[in-house]
Amino acid sequence: MSIRDGIFSGLLATALALSALSPAVQAALAPDSFAEVHGHERSIERMQALDTLVGRWALTSTEVMPDGGALQARGVRTCRWALNHTAIRCDDRFDLFGSVNGALQPVSVVDSLFYLSFNAATGLYEYTYYSPTLPELRTVPASFDTAGRVLTGSAWVTDPQGEPRLAVNESRLLGLDRIEETLTLSLPGSDERLELLEISLVRREGRVPPVLHF
Numbered sequence: 001m002s003i004r005d006g007i008f009s010g011l012l013a014t015a016l017a018l019s020a021l022s023p024a025v026q027a028a029l030a031p032d033s034f035a036e037v038h039g040h041e042r043s044i045e046r047m048q049a050l051d052t053l054v055g056r057w058a059l060t061s062t063e064v065m066p067d068g069g070a071l072q073a074r075g076v077r078t079c080r081w082a083l084n085h086t087a088i089r090c091d092d093r094f095d096l097f098g099s100v101n102g103a104l105q106p107v108s109v110v111d112s113l114f115y116l117s118f119n120a121a122t123g124l125y126e127y128t129y130y131s132p133t134l135p136e137l138r139t140v141p142a143s144f145d146t147a148g149r150v151l152t153g154s155a156w157v158t159d160p161q162g163e164p165r166l167a168v169n170e171s172r173l174l175g176l177d178r179i180e181e182t183l184t185l186s187l188p189g190s191d192e193r194l195e196l197l198e199i200s201l202v203r204r205e206g207r208v209p210p211v212l213h214f
Contacts, residue, residue: 047087054079064196169181
């Protein structure tokens with residue numbers, strides 16, 4: 001199971017639970033208008049803590065496979081404010097050429113994007129991922145360590161054989177111009193990494209125009 005293609009292919013029950021409720025039940029759970037306004041303001045405030053993400057970044061991605069092989073791809077990540085400053089949208093675009101085990105050659109890494117937002121109801125940040133390799137979007141809860149400047153998202157997923165795996169995405173905000181990310185897949189109750197994806201981001205530009213669509 002490749003991290004890049006299938007890490008969020010499992011059913012994330014917590015993220016999908018509300019969508020399974022009937023419209024009447026959802027309406028009964030909806031907050032009143034005052035709470036909605038308060039939650040909106042809180043989301044904007046909490047998202048400001050992640051303003052560092054906004055900009056255009058040179059991206060280097062290295063996927064380490066269980067057999068020791070490595071696929072390295074390069075590209076650009078563009079992050080901008082979206083949805084009236086309640087979310088940050090990041091688009092990843094990859095070059096046609098990369099390296100496999102150090103040898104330069106064409107690689108096929110699909111473009112993808114994610115939204116990062118704050119859920120005032122749960123008190124957690126949320127990643128929402130979009131990719132042509134995923135059958136449907138995935139939402140993953142995340143926490144932010146303000147002291148260490150580390151954003152951590154985790155979710156239980158299933159491999160192609162239906163076995164549970166723990167996926168953890170950790171983003172370390174190392175100043176204004178550098179971010180290091182690791183995406184790991186491990187067995188339940190084990191620290192052993194089945195797969196590892198490392199992403200290095202170096203800032204190319206600061207402010208970028210806001211996204212004009214969804």
